[in-house]
Amino acid sequence: PLTAKINDKNHLEIGGCDVVDLVKQYGSPLYILDEKTLRTCAIQYRDAFKEYYPGESQVIYASKAWSCMAIVSILASEGIGFDVVSGGELFTTTKALEMSGYNGDDIKEKIYLHGNNKSIAELELAIDAGCKIIVDNWLELETLAQLTAKKEQSAKILIRLTPGIECHTHEYIRTGSIDSKFGFDLNQLEAVFTFIKEQNFIECIGLHAHIGSQIFELEPHNDLGGVLADWFKKALDYGLPLTELNVGGGLGIRYTESDDPPSIADWVKTVATAVTKACEERGLALPKLIAEPGRSMVATSCITAYTVGGKKVIPDVRTYISVDGGMSDNPRPITYQSLYQMAIASKMDQEHSETVTVAGKHCESGDILIKDIQLPDTNPNDILVVFATGAYNYSMASNYNRIGRPAAVLVNEGESSLIIRRETYDDLVRQDLLPTRLAQ
Ligand code: LLP
Numbered sequence: 001p002l003t004a005k006i007n008d009k010n011h012l013e014i015g016g017c018d019v020v021d022l023v024k025q026y027g028s029p030l031y032i033l034d035e036k037t038l039r040t041c042a043i044q045y046r047d048a049f050k051e052y053y054p055g056e057s058q059v060i061y062a063s064k065a066w067s068c069m070a071i072v073s074i075l076a077s078e079g080i081g082f083d084v085v086s087g088g089e090l091f092t093t094t095k096a097l098e099m100s101g102y103n104g105d106d107i108k109e110k111i112y113l114h115g116n117n118k119s120i121a122e123l124e125l126a127i128d129a130g131c132k133i134i135v136d137n138w139l140e141l142e143t144l145a146q147l148t149a150k151k152e153q154s155a156k157i158l159i160r161l162t163p164g165i166e167c168h169t170h171e172y173i174r175t176g177s178i179d180s181k182f183g184f185d186l187n188q189l190e191a192v193f194t195f196i197k198e199q200n201f202i203e204c205i206g207l208h209a210h211i212g213s214q215i216f217e218l219e220p221h222n223d224l225g226g227v228l229a230d231w232f233k234k235a236l237d238y239g240l241p242l243t244e245l246n247v248g249g250g251l252g253i254r255y256t257e258s259d260d261p262p263s264i265a266d267w268v269k270t271v272a273t274a275v276t277k278a279c280e281e282r283g284l285a286l287p288k289l290i291a292e293p294g295r296s297m298v299a300t301s302c303i304t305a306y307t308v309g310g311k312k313v314i315p316d317v318r319t320y321i322s323v324d325g326g327m328s329d330n331p332r333p334i335t336y337q338s339l340y341q342m343a344i345a346s347k348m349d350q351e352h353s354e355t356v357t358v359a360g361k362h363c364e365s366g367d368i369l370i371k372d373i374q375l376p377d378t379n380p381n382d383i384l385v386v387f388a389t390g391a392y393n394y395s396m397a398s399n400y401n402r403i404g405r406p407a408a409v410l411v412n413e414g415e416s417s418l419i420i421r422r423e424t425y426d427d428l429v430r431q432d433l434l435p436t437r438l439a440q
Contacts, residue, residue: 001014001015001034001036001037001300001301001302001303002034002036002037002040002300003015003016003034003036003037003411004034004303006348006349010347010348010349010350011345011346011348012343012345012348012385014032014034014303014411015032015034015035015036015410015411015412015413015414015415015416016411016412016413016414016415017032017411017414017415017416019032019303019305019345019383019385020345020346020383022305022409022411022416023305023307023345023383025416026407026409026416026418026422027407027422028305028306028307028324028325028383028406029304029305029306029307029323029324029325029329029406030304030305030406030407030408030409031302031303031304031329031389031390031393031394031406031407031408031409031420032302032303032304032305032408032409032411033070033071033301033302033390033408033409033410033411033419034301034302034411034412035074035301035410035411035412036412036413037300037301038071038074038075038297038298038301038390039074039078041264041296041297041298041300041301042059042061042074042075042078042079042080042297043078044263044264044265045059045080045264045268045291045293045297046059046078046079046080048264048265048268048269048272049268049272049289049291051265052265052268052269052272052273053268053272053275053276053286053289054276054286055276055286055287055288055289056286056288056289057272057288057289057290057291058081058110058288058289058290059079059080059081059290059291059292059293060080060081060082060083060110060111060112060290060291060292061075061080061081061082061083061292061293061294061297061298062083062249062292062293062294062295062297063082063083063084063085063089063092063093063294064083064085064089064294064392064395065294065295065297065298065299065390065391065392065395066298066302066390066391066392066393066394066395067084067088067089067092067093067395068092068096068394068408068419068420069092069095069096069099069419070096070408070410070419070420071298071419072092072093072096072097072100073096073097073099073100075297076096076097076100076102076110077100080110080297081109081110081111081112081290082110082111082112083112083114083134083249083292083294084111084112084113084114084131085113085114085115086115086122087119087121087122087125090111090113090122090125090126090129090131091125093111094107094111094129104130107129107131108129108130108131108132111129111131111132112131112132112133112134112158112246112290112292113126113131113132113133113134114134114136114160115136116136116137116181116182116183117136118133118136118140120143120147123140123143123144123147124147126155127144127147127148127151127153127155128153132155132156132157132158132205133155133156133157133158134157134158134159134160134208134246135157135158135159135160136160136182136183136184137183137184138184138188138192141192141195141196141202144157144202145195145199145201145202148199148201148202149199149200149201151201152201153201154200154201154202154203155201155202155203156203156205157196157202157203157204157205158204158205158206158207158208158244158246159184159189159192159196159204159206159207159208159235160182160183160184160207160208160209160210161183161184161185161186161189161207161208161209161227161228161231162177162178162180162182162183162184162185162186162209163186163209163211163223163224163227163228164177164178164186164227165177165211165220165223165224165227166220167211167212167215167217167220167250182210183208183209186227186231189231189234189235190234190238193234193235193238193240194238196240197238197239197240203241204235204240204241204242205241205242205243205244206242206243206244206245206246206287206288206290207228207231207232207235207242207244207245207246208245208246208248208290209224209227209228209246209247209248210247210248210249210250210292211224211248211250212250213249213250213252213294213295214250214252214253214295215250215251215252216252216259216260216261216262218262218266218267218270221247221250221267221270221271221274222270222273222274223274224247224248224271224274225247225271225273225274225275225277225278226274226278228245228247228275228278229245229275229278229279229281229282229284230278230282232245232279232284232287233282233284236284242287243287243288244287244288244289244290245275245287245288245289245290246289246290246291246292247271247275247289247290247291248291248292249291249292249293249294249295249296250293251264251267251293251295251296252295252296253295253296253299253300253388253391254300254388255338255339255340255341255387255388256339256340256341257341261296264293264296267296268291271289271291272289275287275289294391294392295391295392297391298390298391299388299389299390299391300387300388300390301390302388302389302390302393302408303385303386303387303388303389304325304329304330304385304386304389304393304406305345305383305384305385306323306324306325306383306384306385306386307323307324307381307382307383307384308321308322308323308344308378308379308380308381308382308383308384309321309322309323309324309361309380310322310380311356311378318357318372319354319355319356319357320356320357320358320359321356321357321358321359321375321378321384322358322359322360322361323358323359323360323361323369323384324361325360325361325403325406326359326360326361326362326367326369327360327362327364327366327367327398327400328360328362328397328398328399328400328401328403328405329393329394329397329405329406330369330386330389330393330397331393331396331397331398332392332393332396333368333369333370334366334367334368335396339370340369340370340386340387340388340389341386341387341388342358342369342370342373342375342384342385342386342387343375343384343385343387344375344376344378344382344383344384344385345382345383345384345385346382346383347376347378347382350376350377351376352374352375352376353374353376353377354374354375354376354377354378355372355373355374356372356373356375356378357370357371357372357373358370358373358375358384361401361403362400362401362403363401369386394406394408394420399423399428402428404422404423404424404425404427404428405420405422405423406422407420407421407422408420
């Protein structure tokens with residue numbers, strides 16, 4: 001985080017709070033979210049669009065990266081909208097916005113519902129809330145036509161297309177190439193436009209595409225501008241009154257020193273320039289430009305703090321140190337072989353003299369947070385921190401081994417406040433029921 005520094009005790013400090021003290025107060029593992037960094041990322045996105053895009057724009061946060069009420073409230077106060085992909089994310093977002101004093105119209109203007117298999121209940125929730133729906137496929141389009149006609153209530157939609165753009169990222173998080181479960185193939189679009197024209201309660205306001213995540217190249221986003229503008233023009237020719245173009249998210253972040261992503265400003269400049277140029281070339285008025293960053297909005301504002309346990313030295317092979325969390329609070333290393341930077345928050349002055357493998361506490365050998373990293377010599381009860389854990393950590397956390405999800409605390413200018421409570425043992429059995437015949 002931007003506010004990280006080493007204090008006079010040689011401890012790591014974030015948002016003016018000593019990380020070792022935070023763990024004493026809130027326990028570990030602990031997600032520590034720095035409000036200043038989060039706001040700075042939001043402001044960088046918002047201001048870059050103002051600077052580089054001559055038309056109207058809206059940045060919406062991809063909630064899947066980390067949806068919780070505090071983050072929604074903070075981002076909303078910076079003018080950010082929300083991409084939600086489930087009834088649960090929609091509920092969290094609308095509840096947080098209501099509790100933060102936003103009124104109904106403000107709310108629906110800025111929420112977009114995504115998903116490749118939205119349930120009828122989710123679609124109804126979105127129609128009733130009046131938020132915009134990004135339609136992914138034929139079944140959904142037909143269902144939506146029926147639901148809106150039955151309710152006699154119109155819905156604003158965007159059509160998600162598969163742009164056929166390849167980019168270099170992990171195959172699980174690549175979404176824009178032809179072989180993708182998301183979106184309409186380009187050769188289906190004219191039939192889609194014809195279908196929408198015949199519906200009375202569906203208002204198609206735009207097009208959407210997303211090419212993947214943790215992307216360092218700018219070229220694919222440049223190419224996307226042309227593909228979207230082509231289809232935007234075609235939709236207008238079909239008589240659909242489109243006004244919005246949504247270019248998705250995908251900007252990568254620096255997890256380790258060898259990662260070299262473009263800045264938020266450079267990414268926005270590329271996207272904004274590509275769309276402006278593509279529209280000008282085709283004689284189109286500039287649409288409202290939407291982008292939906294997730295990772296690059298939240299990842300760098302959070303660290304996870306763990307308490308170190310035992311050390312296992314296997315001579316000439318490897319030294320393991322164990323921490324009190326692991327794949328349940330950060331499933332990214334085991335899922336995507338993701339790498340992270342780490343430090344010992346209680347020993348920031350000490351040299352990184354030992355090569356260790358940091359193991360989680362879960363019952364499987366693959367639960368390793370990182371292999372062979374250089375750290376200071378550790379003892380039990382040292383506090384190990386992992387950097388840049390704001391995206392896809394809490395949101396992908398599980399209760400594997402019946403371990404409760406950690407707490408999250410927001411820090412700013414020396415103050416900390418709990419934003420997510422630690423799950424208790426009672427929380428773990430809250431949904432369990434004994435069949436009546438077995439209960440005493
Ligand atoms: N829009 C759509 C339609 C998406 O599918 C995604 C991410 C985003 C926006 C935000 O992309 P971002 O700015 O965060 O790259 N769990 C994986 C990442 C999955 C991304 C899924 N979609 C990970 O931990 O790396």
